[in-house]
Amino acid sequence: MVARVGAGASVVAVSEGSHVSPDAPTGGGAGARLRQLRGWRLGTPLILLGCGALLVTSAADSGGTDLRPERYTDLASLTAQESREYAQLEDRVSELTGDVERLTTQVGSGEATRYQEQVEELKGPAGLRPVAGEGVTITLSDAPEEVINNSSRDLNDLVVHQQDIQAVVNALWQGGAEAMTIQGQRVITTTGIKCEGNAVMLQGVAYAQPYVISAVGNPAAMEAAVAQNDWIAGYRAAAAVPDISVGWDMQDEERLEMPAYSGLTDLQYAEPLGQS
Incomplete structure (x- = not known):
């Protein structure tokens, strides 16, 4: 509280709760500030040194790439990149396969020759030889963008x-197709078709729509098989909506x-536990 005195007297008391006493020395505050300033002078170089070490470590770990890459949003660019990488691997496989065939023909034993003749006979049915002739091409594609943006249907439709x-591929085989490609890639017995987001994986490569399926064979027989396929009938009915x-x-x-077909031909399979 503040003390009141008579006229002409001076006020010597201060209100209760004041943080500074009139008798307190003033040198302590300046000393504390000096010590704090010295602490910053010593700590700042250490902090900068630590930041530099972290930057160097991150650069070494990244190897020139982004440690936290953003998600791919351009499917076309991603597909093109993976297709280029796949083409490079295909070229390498073709080169190595040629080396193997060349070395195999140099083996002079009769048994090796018989095996090589069997391999040559099976290359056609296995899809390892090029094929040409008449046939059909079927193209499947997503709904147009304006339909997707305005339709109340489930996106999966x-x-x-x-x-x-797969339904188209199976129908074409049933119709007597001699050879087939999807997106220009030769289809063989081990070819797998798998959805991966809004793309389709074919032999390890992602392809965006539209999906072009071509088959060499009798066009009339293959078209008849397509017309008799129940799944394709449902798809074509949806296409008309x-x-x-x-x-x-x-x-x-x-x-x-x-x-x-120029990809890998080795088969991978599981083995029961406990067996070598």
Whole structure:
């Protein structure tokens, strides 16, 4: 509280709770500030040194790449990049396969020659030789962007799925197809088709729609097999619905040229536990 005195007297008391006493020395505050300043002078170089060490370590670990890369949002660019990498690997496989064949032909034993003749006979049915002839091409595609943006349907109804591609492939085989490609890649008995997000994985490579499936064979027989397939009938019915409008196109081809399969041909399989 403040003390009141008579006229002409001075106020010598201060209110209760004041943090500074009139008799307190003033040198302690300056000393504390000096010690704090010295602490910053010593600590700042240490902090900068630590930051530099972290930057050097991050640069070494990244190897020139982004340690926290952003998610790919451009599917077309990602697909193109993976296709280029796959093409490089295919070239390497073809080069090594040629080396193996060249070395094999140099083996002079009769048994090796018989095996080589068997391999040559099986290359055609296995898809390891190029094929050309008449056939059909079927193209499947997602609904147009304006339909996808305005349709009240489930998004799954508006895009192509692996089951749709598999149904077309199976129908074409049933119709007597001699050889087949998807997105220009030769299809063989070990070819797998798998959905991966809004792309389809084919032999380890991601492909975006539209999906182009071509088959060499009798066009009339293959088209008849396609017409009799129940799954394809459902897909084509959905393609005719305006707020679905998935893409469907089938064309006769006077001549198709299909490359030989050039990927890996070794088989991978599981073994029961406890057996070597």
